[in-house]
Amino acid sequence: MAKDKVSRREFLTKTSLAASTAVAGAATGQVGAQEPEEYVQSDYSVRAKALVSVLSKKNLLDPAELDGVVEFYETRVGPHIGARLVARSWVDPEFRERLLSDANAAATELGIERRRDLVAVANTPQVHNLVVCTLCSCYPWFILGLPPTWYKDTAYRARAVIDPRGVLKEFGTELDEEMEVRVWDSTAEVRYLVIPERPQGTEGMTEEQLQGLVTRDSMIGAEKLIPRV
Amino acid sequence: MNGIHDLGGMDGFTLPERGPNEPSLKYDWEALVFVTNIALDSPWSLDEMRFTTESMPPDLYISTPYFGRWLWSIEKLVAKYGLATEEELRNPDGPMGAVEDFQPFTRDEIDQAIPPKFRVGDDVIVKNEHSTGHTRVPRYVRGHRGTIDRDHGVYDLPDNIAHGLDPKPQHCYAVMFRASELWGTRANPRDRIYADLWDDYLEAAP
Numbered sequence: 001m002a003k004d005k006v007s008r009r010e011f012l013t014k015t016s017l018a019a020s021t022a023v024a025g026a027a028t029g030q031v032g033a034q035e036p037e038e039y040v041q042s043d044y045s046v047r048a049k050a051l052v053s054v055l056s057k058k059n060l061l062d063p064a065e066l067d068g069v070v071e072f073y074e075t076r077v078g079p080h081i082g083a084r085l086v087a088r089s090w091v092d093p094e095f096r097e098r099l100l101s102d103a104n105a106a107a108t109e110l111g112i113e114r115r116r117d118l119v120a121v122a123n124t125p126q127v128h129n130l131v132v133c134t135l136c137s138c139y140p141w142f143i144l145g146l147p148p149t150w151y152k153d154t155a156y157r158a159r160a161v162i163d164p165r166g167v168l169k170e171f172g173t174e175l176d177e178e179m180e181v182r183v184w185d186s187t188a189e190v191r192y193l194v195i196p197e198r199p200q201g202t203e204g205m206t207e208e209q210l211q212g213l214v215t216r217d218s219m220i221g222a223e224k225l226i227p228r229v
Numbered sequence: 230m231n232g233i234h235d236l237g238g239m240d241g242f243t244l245p246e247r248g249p250n251e252p253s254l255k256y257d258w259e260a261l262v263f264v265t266n267i268a269l270d271s272p273w274s275l276d277e278m279r280f281t282t283e284s285m286p287p288d289l290y291i292s293t294p295y296f297g298r299w300l301w302s303i304e305k306l307v308a309k310y311g312l313a314t315e316e317e318l319r320n321p322d323g324p325m326g327a328v329e330d331f332q333p334f335t336r337d338e339i340d341q342a343i344p345p346k347f348r349v350g351d352d353v354i355v356k357n358e359h360s361t362g363h364t365r366v367p368r369y370v371r372g373h374r375g376t377i378d379r380d381h382g383v384y385d386l387p388d389n390i391a392h393g394l395d396p397k398p399q400h401c402y403a404v405m406f407r408a409s410e411l412w413g414t415r416a417n418p419r420d421r422i423y424a425d426l427w428d429d430y431l432e433a434a435p
Binding site for chain 1: 321425
């Protein structure tokens, strides 16, 4: 992972040099000799590098800033933030009430910075929640980090609202017929956080240990947390 | 617009694998597109960028990877607002023209005291309107009956922001729809779908 990060850093800051090389490579017809998938990716690579290079030359982008932006979104924000809200709601029933009635205020209580308005929806033995953005890919990145690829996929966007149980089954969770599924389509400015049920067998755990159990996908509603027995 | 992006309820797609921690930015070019979108102090709103993506020809939209759609949209908007020409993007080491003056997009403070048209518990019908411009009311709820579940507060109307019109701030609600209302006998009758909809998208149910 560290190796990947170093190579990406070099990639971003050396973009203007790379742009001309990439364009020249395409022009000499080397691209045609690649596998179709590689060709497609190198085509996007050429265009993306050209875009950054041109905007940088026009002083509309500062290439030196780019690494910092990626690092922020890949590491500083992430599901560890949402997990704090979940774990606190498990150990403190009054906090849970506050979280469910006003997630903005509850996030502020824990010192969590929001970029959008937040609504928390709780899974119970009777109700399972699932979040989607059918129209594009809106996602609570400020508390969960960057969205998984499957969330942004056309298939998930199309199916989640009409066949949530089928989607969950393919994702490995089978729900009882008697349960109620609630699908939240993030069509506006509010972002949704699913509060998964606390898994069985975690009674002795500290709040910090509980945070470690909460997965990104459980906070989207794509999975339930497994019991610890 | 009734575009290809409005996917809710469509059949025929194959769900991808749900990997435990696959990266959101898999290829380096995706990272470049991602940061450009964040770091650029653009003259266009997020709403206009969404509309630009929605305007992709349907076959291109479906066959283009997610960040490829962002790239396409940014290229179009950069040209539209005179930040760079298509020629310059094709020849990044060639001659560069000056950037036309522009104002970065900003939003005004929203007056939260604007009164709502509806209250929690009200039954509503989603208007059967089919704008050719940007809107955030998906086709699968239009004409259907739902119940106001939450009042999220006041927000600018994206239909207007995307096209540079008066922001027309108004209440936006989580509206609850019974799955059987939307999908007929195909649905599990216990299930509910919630969509966040603005005042202008709704009318009182009889």
